[in-house]
Amino acid sequence: MATLIGCxxxxxxxxxxxxxxxxxxxxxxxxxxxxxYRSDAVARALAYCISAAIALVIANCFAFLTxxxxxxxxxxxxxxxxxxxxxxxxxxxxILVGGFILVLPALALTLIMAICVPLTLGYAAPWxxxxxxxxxxxxxxxxxxxxxxxxIVSLVKLSQMAEVxxxxxxxxxxxxSVFFTLAVSTLDRFHCWQRIEAVQLS
Amino acid sequence: xxxxxxxxxxxxxxCHLCCKLVAADxxxxxxxxxxxxxxxxxxxxxxxxxxxxxxxxxxxxxIYPIMITDQFGTSIESTxxxxxxxxxxxxxxxxxxxxxxxxxxxxxxxxxALYYLAWSVHRQPASGNRQxxxxxxxxxxxxxxxxxxxxxxxILVALVHxxxxxxxxxxxxxxxFAGVVIVTMLAAHSFDPRLLWDKxxxxxx
Numbered sequence: 510m511a512t513l514i515g516c517x518x519x520x521x522x523x524x525x526x527x528x529x530x531x532x533x534x535x536x537x538x539x540x541x542x543x544x545x546y547r548s549d550a551v552a553r554a555l556a557y558c559i560s561a562a563i564a565l566v567i568a569n570c571f572a573f574l575t576x577x578x579x580x581x582x583x584x585x586x587x588x589x590x591x592x593x594x595x596x597x598x599x600x601x602x603x604i605l606v607g608g609f610i611l612v613l614p615a616l617a618l619t620l621i622m623a624i625c626v627p628l629t630l631g632y633a634a635p636w637x638x639x640x641x642x643x644x645x646x647x648x649x650x651x652x653x654x655x656x657x658x659x660x661i662v663s664l665v666k667l668s669q670m671a672e673v674x675x676x677x678x679x680x681x682x683x684x685x686s687v688f689f690t691l692a693v694s695t696l697d698r699f700h701c702w703q704r705i706e707a708v709q710l711s
Numbered sequence: 712x713x714x715x716x717x718x719x720x721x722x723x724x725x726c727h728l729c730c731k732l733v734a735a736d737x738x739x740x741x742x743x744x745x746x747x748x749x750x751x752x753x754x755x756x757x758x759x760x761x762x763x764x765x766x767x768x769x770x771x772x773x774i775y776p777i778m779i780t781d782q783f784g785t786s787i788e789s790t791x792x793x794x795x796x797x798x799x800x801x802x803x804x805x806x807x808x809x810x811x812x813x814x815x816x817x818x819x820x821x822x823x824a825l826y827y828l829a830w831s832v833h834r835q836p837a838s839g840n841r842q843x844x845x846x847x848x849x850x851x852x853x854x855x856x857x858x859x860x861x862x863x864x865x866i867l868v869a870l871v872h873x874x875x876x877x878x879x880x881x882x883x884x885x886x887x888f889a890g891v892v893i894v895t896m897l898a899a900h901s902f903d904p905r906l907l908w909d910k911x912x913x914x915x916x
Contacts, residue, residue, distance in 0.1 A: 514730055514732075515717075517727070517904075522721065539840065540844060541848060541904075574870050578873060583873060585866070585870040590869045593869040594865055599886060642728060655855055658813075658856075658862075665803045666801075670877065705742075
């Protein structure tokens with residue numbers, strides 16, 4: 510019973526008892542993704558998460574893009590993407606953009622740490638269940654990689670009218686997006702909840 | 712396919728949040744505390760309501776400017792389609808294609824895919840549900856990529872403010888379009904692909 514999963518795509522019951530190391534399981538009936546397994550997933554997720562957190566801090570400290578045209582120069586930082594929208598009278602859009610690219614990813618990193626550290630230590634922390642609930646509810650709303658494509662499109666749009674330089678923060682955000690994606694995908698939903706249950710019962 | 716192989720056939724429900732299988736009559740998941748239900752609640756009604764909302768929002772998103780460029784004292788308002796045309800004129804075909812796919816193709820395909828899936832549940836198909844589930848998975852996966860255009864506006868607005876020379880301001884369509892993306896994501900989230908398979912089982916068994 511404990512290793513059975515009900516497919517979210519078609520409700521088929523699938524036994525995930527003998528998943529190979531590094532393996533990925535899809536539903537045999539509908540093909541929907543079920544779970545991926547690594548015995549050291551929690552430690553890996555924690556490592557990716559710490560790397561991502563460092564990169565995110567750096568990404569907020571320096572210039573993201575610098576533009577020069579006709580002898581004038583402007584610089585933007587990462588939080589300014591949201592702040593400037595607010596100054597132009599669009600607080601709703603500012604909250605959405607800031608939320609999708611900074612606040613939700615930062616929250617996800619905090620929650621992954623709050624889950625992975627107690628699980629590594631085998632400590633049944635009282636916040637485990639709530640952290641995982643929030644993490645798996647909000648996960649799909651992080652748009653880190655979409656934002657990066659947005660940056661590339663912006664660069665092309667601007668290349669005709671001005672000289673644009675990439676700042677340290679841009680590269681830090683690229684690193685952040687890689688580590689963030691790895692951290693989130695490594696901490697598999699099915700197995701993470703099983704670990705949480707196991708540590709609470711022990 | 713053996714009909715007893717589904718969770719519902721065995722009187723079980725799987726938690727949407729933590730994947731735990733529990734008896735179908737339990738109200739709250741014993742592991743994570745989430746509200747339990749065998750199928751997403753009012754799935755079709757919610758999906759269709761959100762789809763209609765998104766379809767309505769899609770109109771202002773396309774007729775109003777998403778971004779306003781003030782250059783040497785003149786204002787140029789550009790819509791989503793206008794932005795694509797501008798990029799083609801600049802010779803940036805690949806980027807024009809990215810924006811066209813993300814801002815026009817993806818939202819429209821999502822509308823059609825979800826309307827079609829909702830209609831499929833109603834029509835009770837006997838086969839082809841593997842493809843339909845794949846279509847649903849793709850719909851969920853591509854949802855957030857439509858936000859690219861909104862992020863482009865946010866970046867350009869934050870970066871381009873050279874006094875009276877060149878300033879880029881956000882247009883009202885940016886808010887509408889962000890609304891379209893969020894509401895279609897919620898619509899995809901409300902749809903329950905298991906409903907397709909339930910009908911298939913009823914029809915075969």
